[in-house]
Amino acid sequence: MRMNSKAQKMELNDGHSIPVLGFGTYATEEHLKIKSMDSTKVAIDVGFRHIDCSHFYQNEEEVGKAIRSKIEDGTVKREDIFYTSKLWSTSHRPELVRPSLESSLRKLNLDYVDLYLIHFPVSLKAMEKCKDAGLTKSIGVSNFNRRQLEMILNKPGLKYKPVCNQVECHLYLNQSKLLDYCKMNDIILVAYGALGTQRYKTCVNEDTPVLLDDPVLCAIARKYKRTPALIALRYQLQRGIVVLVKSFNEERIRENMQALDFQLASDHMKILDGLNRNFRYFPADMFNAHPSFPFFDEY
Structure with a gap:
C-alpha cells in the first residue's frame, strides 16, 4: 500500500488512487440538501x-450540481474529482444493482463514479459487472467485518478484490484489528464518523461521549496549537487510513484541509491509541435482525 505524499493519495489494489482526505455529504434533514450543494462547492474550492455520497443520502442531485458547477467554472476537471457512491440495502438483488448505479449517475449528471460501495454486506458479483461496464472505476464495500471480507476474498471466481472497506473509525473505535487485516490483504480502510460526532442527533443519544471534548485529545491539541478535530483527523491519516469529514461550515471545511499539513510524534500517536474503547456512535441497530449484520463480531 503506497502513499503519494505530494498528491496526498493512496494507491488502490486495482491501480487507481484515492485522495486520503474526503468530504462527506450526509445530511440528516430535508432542508439541509441545499447546504449539501453549497458546502460541496466550498469543499472543492478549498x-x-x-x-463521498450515497443514494441513501437522497442528495446526489444537489452534490452532482455542485461538482458540475465547479467543472463548468474551470476550478476542476472531471478527472480531478474522486466521487464515491454507495448501493443501498433496498437494491441488493443482482438485477437491481446496475439500475441503481445508473439512477445515481443520472442524478449526478456524471458518466461514471470513481468508487461504488456496497453500503451493507451482500454479494459483490453484480458490482463487478458495473466495473466491467465502465460505470465505476473501482468497487469496494462498507461496514464489512473481517469474517465477511474473508468470505469475499475466498470466494471462487472472484474477479475484483474490493479496493476498500468504509467503516466507522475514530479515537474511541480505532478498528486496529480490522485495519491490520485490511492492510494484510491490500484493502484500504476508509473512516467515516472520524470525529466521533454527536451532531447526528437522529443516530446517537445525548448522553454519548463527545470525542472532541476528550481531555487527552485536547491536551495534545494544545501542544500542537491545533484544534482537537485536526488532531483526530491527523491520527487517522498517519495510520494509513483514508478519512472522510463533513461540515456545512465554510471555516471548518477550510480548517479540515490542514490535517494534511503537519505530523504527530510517535509517542503522541501511542497516547491516542490508548483512547480506544470500542464505542460506536452509529450502531445501525435497525439492521441487527439481518443475518448479515456485521457488528456482532469483535471486528
Whole structure:
C-alpha cells in the first residue's frame, strides 16, 4: 500500500488512487440538501477532491450540481474529482444493482463514479459487472467485518478484490484489528464518523461521549496549537487510513484541509491509541435482525 505524499493519495489494489482526505455529504434533514450543494462547492474550492455520497443520502442531485458547477467554472476537471457512491440495502438483488448505479449517475449528471460501495454486506458479483461496464472505476464495500471480507476474498471466481472497506473509525473505535487485516490483504480502510460526532442527533443519544471534548485529545491539541478535530483527523491519516469529514461550515471545511499539513510524534500517536474503547456512535441497530449484520463480531 503506497502513499503519494505530494498528491496526498493512496494507491488502490486495482491501480487507481484515492485522495486520503474526503468530504462527506450526509445530511440528516430535508432542508439541509441545499447546504449539501453549497458546502460541496466550498469543499472543492478549498482543495477537497474526494467527495463521498450515497443514494441513501437522497442528495446526489444537489452534490452532482455542485461538482458540475465547479467543472463548468474551470476550478476542476472531471478527472480531478474522486466521487464515491454507495448501493443501498433496498437494491441488493443482482438485477437491481446496475439500475441503481445508473439512477445515481443520472442524478449526478456524471458518466461514471470513481468508487461504488456496497453500503451493507451482500454479494459483490453484480458490482463487478458495473466495473466491467465502465460505470465505476473501482468497487469496494462498507461496514464489512473481517469474517465477511474473508468470505469475499475466498470466494471462487472472484474477479475484483474490493479496493476498500468504509467503516466507522475514530479515537474511541480505532478498528486496529480490522485495519491490520485490511492492510494484510491490500484493502484500504476508509473512516467515516472520524470525529466521533454527536451532531447526528437522529443516530446517537445525548448522553454519548463527545470525542472532541476528550481531555487527552485536547491536551495534545494544545501542544500542537491545533484544534482537537485536526488532531483526530491527523491520527487517522498517519495510520494509513483514508478519512472522510463533513461540515456545512465554510471555516471548518477550510480548517479540515490542514490535517494534511503537519505530523504527530510517535509517542503522541501511542497516547491516542490508548483512547480506544470500542464505542460506536452509529450502531445501525435497525439492521441487527439481518443475518448479515456485521457488528456482532469483535471486528
